Amino acid sequence: MEETESLMDRSEFEQLATAYERETRMHSLPGPMRRTPSFQRLVAAGEAVVPSIIESFEKRERWGMNWVLILMTITGESPIQPKPVAGGLLASWNVEETCDAWVEWWRAKAPDVKADD
Numbered sequence: 001m002e003e004t005e006s007l008m009d010r011s012e013f014e015q016l017a018t019a020y021e022r023e024t025r026m027h028s029l030p031g032p033m034r035r036t037p038s039f040q041r042l043v044a045a046g047e048a049v050v051p052s053i054i055e056s057f058e059k060r061e062r063w064g065m066n067w068v069l070i071l072m073t074i075t076g077e078s079p080i081q082p083k084p085v086a087g088g089l090l091a092s093w094n095v096e097e098t099c100d101a102w103v104e105w106w107r108a109k110a111p112d113v114k115a116d117d
Contacts, residue, residue: 019037019038023036034069046074053102068093
């Protein structure tokens with residue numbers, strides 16, 4: 001994982017995270033989530049927010065597909081593939097399995113870095 005020059009402080013992350021959850025609470029599709037101001041700001045922060053998101057997944061404080069979308073956008077990774085449904089026209093994600101896969105991805109990518117550092 002690349003070093004980030006300036007990490008987002010925890011209070012700034014918490015403010016953005018709260019706004020993001022509020023803004024995406026009624027959305028199930030990625031398009032509207034991507035258009036929210038908080039999504040744009042979290043993605044712009046880049047890898048600086050990854051440890052905080054992973055820590056939230058580990059503690060089950062904040063987790064869900066809205067957060068997975070941010071991780072996929074920032075990292076370009078997807079450690080777990082969705083299950084095709086409706087003849088492959090749609091995809092189904094198990095939120096718990098997906099968040100756990102991201103935690104495992106983080107541990108493999110940054111074994112010497114704790115998510116809460």
